[in-house]
Amino acid sequence: xxxxxxxxxxxxxxxxxxxxDIKSRKIPNLLIxxxxxxxxxxxxxxxxxxxxxxxxxxxxxxxxxxxGGGVSLLVYIISKKGLGGGDVKFLAVAGLYLGIYGILPAxxxxxxxxxxxxxxxxxIKKIKKKxxxxxxxxxxxxxxxxxxxx
Numbered sequence: 001x002x003x004x005x006x007x008x009x010x011x012x013x014x015x016x017x018x019x020x021d022i023k024s025r026k027i028p029n030l031l032i033x034x035x036x037x038x039x040x041x042x043x044x045x046x047x048x049x050x051x052x053x054x055x056x057x058x059x060x061x062x063x064x065x066x067x068g069g070g071v072s073l074l075v076y077i078i079s080k081k082g083l084g085g086g087d088v089k090f091l092a093v094a095g096l097y098l099g100i101y102g103i104l105p106a107x108x109x110x111x112x113x114x115x116x117x118x119x120x121x122x123x124i125k126k127i128k129k130k131x132x133x134x135x136x137x138x139x140x141x142x143x144x145x146x147x148x149x150x
Contacts, residue, residue, distance in 0.1 A: 002046050002057055007147045009038050010097035014140035017090055021136035027086030035093045060099035068095025068103040087135045094143060102146050110135070110142030 013035045017027050039061070046054040069092025076083045095103040114135055121127045 002042060002053065005042055006039065006057075006097045009042070010035075010094060011140075011144060011147065013038070014094070014136070014143050017136045018134075018140045021086070021134040025132075025134055026084070027090045027136060029086075029089070032086070032089045032093055035090075036096070039093070039096045057099070060101070061096040063100035064095030064098050064103045065092050066095070067100060068092045068098075068107065071104075071107065082132075084135065087139070090136065090139065094139070098143065098146060102150055105149070106139070106142040106146040108142070109145050110139035113141055114138035 013031065017031060020031065021027055043054055043058055043061070046057065069088065072083060072088040072091040076085065076088050091103070091107060094106065098106055114133065117138065118127070118133055121133065122129060127133065
């Protein structure tokens with residue numbers, strides 16, 4: 001049950017991130033904070049229901065946070081900010097929701113879709129090679145695909 005609630009909340013937060021990212025090209029810290037608070041609330045409630053399940057979810061979530069945040073931070077540093085800071089924070093917190101087994105597939109699917117879209121837009125001359133596109137829509141698709149598959 002906790003799994004379904006967390007994944008549903010992540011999809012809702014993801015859709016909000018998509019709308020904001022498309023409009024402003026940023027994922028605001030307030031949204032990240034709300035995502036953290038929502039996750040923490042569910043985990044705290046789960047502690048009172050079953051501490052064993054809460055501990056399992058917490059540890060898997062923490063590893064997802066480290067992987068999502070770590071991989072995206074590495075890309076951010078290597079690409080010299082080719083990935084936005086909001087995307088890094090969003091992926092770290094998404095890792096809390098998806099856990100160790102869900103964050104990497106979501107990131108991979110989202111990144112491949114973003115890359116293919118970027119190449120397509122360059123080929124049809126809608127953007128130039130140095131231009132950027134908002135990443136949140138693709139990450140959200142990756143998250144939704146991962147939730148449906150897993």
